[in-house]
Amino acid sequence: MIGSIAAIGAGLAAIGAGIGIGRIGGSAVEGIARQPEAASKIQTNMIIAAALVEGAALFGIVVALLGNNPS
Amino acid sequence: MHLSRILTSKILATVLSFAVFTLSASAKTPALQSDSGRHEVPGEHAGGHGEEKFDAAAAIMHHIADAHEWHIIGHTAIYLPVILYTDNGLEIFSSSHFYHNPRTVTYSADGKEHTATWYSHKGFALFHEKVYKLDENGSLSFDEDGHPLNERVMDFSITKNVASMFVSVALLLLIFGSVAKAYRKRKGKAPKGLQSALEPIVLFVRDDIAQPNIGHQYRRFMPFLLTVFFFIWINNVMGLIPFFPGGANVSGNIAFTFVMGTITFLITTANGNKNYWKHIFAPNVPVWLYPIMIPVEIISVFSKPFALIIRLFANITAGHIVVLSLVSLIFIFKTVYVSPVSVAFVLFMDVLELLVGFLQAYIFTLLSALFIGMAVAEHAEH
Numbered sequence: 451m452i453g454s455i456a457a458i459g460a461g462l463a464a465i466g467a468g469i470g471i472g473r474i475g476g477s478a479v480e481g482i483a484r485q486p487e488a489a490s491k492i493q494t495n496m497i498i499a500a501a502l503v504e505g506a507a508l509f510g511i512v513v514a515l516l517g518n519n520p521s
Numbered sequence: 522m523h524l525s526r527i528l529t530s531k532i533l534a535t536v537l538s539f540a541v542f543t544l545s546a547s548a549k550t551p552a553l554q555s556d557s558g559r560h561e562v563p564g565e566h567a568g569g570h571g572e573e574k575f576d577a578a579a580a581i582m583h584h585i586a587d588a589h590e591w592h593i594i595g596h597t598a599i600y601l602p603v604i605l606y607t608d609n610g611l612e613i614f615s616s617s618h619f620y621h622n623p624r625t626v627t628y629s630a631d632g633k634e635h636t637a638t639w640y641s642h643k644g645f646a647l648f649h650e651k652v653y654k655l656d657e658n659g660s661l662s663f664d665e666d667g668h669p670l671n672e673r674v675m676d677f678s679i680t681k682n683v684a685s686m687f688v689s690v691a692l693l694l695l696i697f698g699s700v701a702k703a704y705r706k707r708k709g710k711a712p713k714g715l716q717s718a719l720e721p722i723v724l725f726v727r728d729d730i731a732q733p734n735i736g737h738q739y740r741r742f743m744p745f746l747l748t749v750f751f752f753i754w755i756n757n758v759m760g761l762i763p764f765f766p767g768g769a770n771v772s773g774n775i776a777f778t779f780v781m782g783t784i785t786f787l788i789t790t791a792n793g794n795k796n797y798w799k800h801i802f803a804p805n806v807p808v809w810l811y812p813i814m815i816p817v818e819i820i821s822v823f824s825k826p827f828a829l830i831i832r833l834f835a836n837i838t839a840g841h842i843v844v845l846s847l848v849s850l851i852f853i854f855k856t857v858y859v860s861p862v863s864v865a866f867v868l869f870m871d872v873l874e875l876l877v878g879f880l881q882a883y884i885f886t887l888l889s890a891l892f893i894g895m896a897v898a899e900h901a902e903h
Contacts, residue, residue: 497880498884498887501832501836501880501881501884502832502884504832504836505828505831505832505835505836505884508831508832508835508836508839509828509831509835511835511839512831512834512835
């Protein structure tokens, strides 16, 4: 087995980001479909929530970068 | 905006004094020089023989990290002043003294033999951009993990990130100074030129970030929020420009974001009113919950700025690493025909990074305003 386990950790963090932001995007698009007049407000809040979720996922990436011990 | 006004303004004096300060310590040797004996980026062989495998990780980390010189193109670099505080006082010299004396050292670490380039000058050693004191033999010694055992020296050098911050500060002063002057000169008249570009953004910070989150005391904190917003934004954008004076990765430096987060922490803590401290140390919960609530509240006082720090650092650094990896594809495959693919991807990533740069500045400012708002909030009836 080659590589380090940090790479696996980083991949898992990316999965977390993908799931989180995917759900945010899905709900936002649904909300816009229900009420097209509120589109810009919904979009703003979607971007903010996506940035915060991404921040959490990047915590994991940072730890992976720090703990990277290539064999 | 006439050029004469800019030239006679105080802003130019400030910009010039920065430039003089930055370049004065390297006055011994010419600040800008071509050099044939300069150090090589790890993994990149100048001859291009193709025998050495391209170490993508090392090359990427080299471009992300801070450096004591500002590499411009090819063999040209600006050698920034090295300022060290030792027991003998202040030592100032140009980093060209370091980079013109490359030495190699072989040491064993993690069970493997490593060969690394390092530089020495006047009793100091530069290894991986950290300054150490040379030992009695005039060399570096290493421990089993590959870390030098030599003593560290206090390094106050003007490094690439510091010089880049000077540049972005000078840019900000130039832009906002001229806009402020234009407002004074054109009192009562409609905004023109740069004013009309910046006014919506400033109003955006005031009406969408400061006022809703801080309440009626928002005017006190507007200078701080505006500074944070524009400084982070301009540093993010300049980190994306691949040539001088951009491309120095300032906001991807944990020390930079640490200072920004610490300043937010200090402002919120200093402005905390009685309600704020009451919510931390005597929250509105049954008394038997206090042993849980109070440690959690105290941890959250520190974890909120910490999240700000890590969020900005990780977002910007991750973006830079992705862009650098895509460019490294060309060197990994060692063919120029990968470049259309690589450049197309890099273009897409750069546009995304522009959005991320603005967004991270906005999020940082928004959350700072939120924390300040929580600190100065008046008592709400429960």
